[in-house]
Amino acid sequence: MSSEQPKVYIEIIKQINQIIHNDQLTSGDKLPSERELSDRLSVGRSSVREALRALELLDLIETRRGEGTFIKPAGSFQLVDIILSFLLKNDSAQQDLTETRRIIELEALRLACIRMTDNSIDHLRQLIRRAREEWSHGDLPVEEDYLFHKTIVESCNNRLLLHLWISLVEYNKVALERSLQREGRMLVSIKEHEDIYLALKDRHCDVAIKAMEKHLQNSRF
Structure with missing residues (x-):
């Protein structure tokens, strides 16, 4: 692309x-x-x-x-308009976007450790399985990667946090795809997702946070 x-x-x-x-x-x-x-x-x-x-x-x-x-009416999400305007007008906003996404995802993971249901955690397992299947068939599982992170943020039960995360990630989906296309990155990314899932399954929050920090650092976007 x-x-x-x-x-x-x-x-x-x-x-x-x-x-x-x-x-x-x-x-x-x-x-x-x-x-x-x-x-x-x-x-x-x-x-x-x-x-x-x-x-x-x-x-x-x-x-x-x-x-x-x-x-649509602005409703409760006028802050998203501010972020959207900032991203569109500032050509050097990539680093700020990356840092903001990292802050949101790590805090979301802390909340998810407490609030995530067993069904949502099992959904992460299913997404990892689907990603492996897609990759084995020669396809890049971008959607499964996106849904893995979205499931975690959704589990916070905080609509504003979810809306902010979606607005950030949608503008960065091209970078996500480029990241996953790096040689050897896809299988490593799936393994990192598995580490996050296992830590969440056991409710080991500190382990999950460290695994997510490693994953976001290696993603480079």
Whole structure:
């Protein structure tokens, strides 16, 4: 995957935000169609679709079948808008993003050690098994990797923390895929996930934290 792709993707979101501002659109208003956005921005519809998907994952817009795409009310998550704006406007934000993700994941893991249900812990085991199967078939288990971490953060039962984590990781999924593509990294990553899972299963919080610190350090994103 080209290293230029994240820049194009971010630039399109910037321009969509500018269209929202210029057209004086607000919560509940309908966005221009994919085709119209593609024409106005002079970019391919697939690129527009990718940008809209990111905004939808961040819970900033919603697509209604047969109606179009609408701006969602800010609700309780206006802080996500601040983070989104920071990430889009600061080209040197990668290190800050990485550090913030690390802080969130480690604190989430501390809470998960206490709050995680046995079913959620078993779900981690299933994700590790699926990742091994995907890898054995020659596929890169990016989704299983993402869901492993998401399951831990979800187990904190803190919606704001989860929303912040999703907003950070969605902007870094390209870096995640590049990290997993490094020679030998995938099998090591799966083993690191297994170490985290086993520590959580035994409720050994300190061991789980150390395993996660090692995993995030080795991930390099």
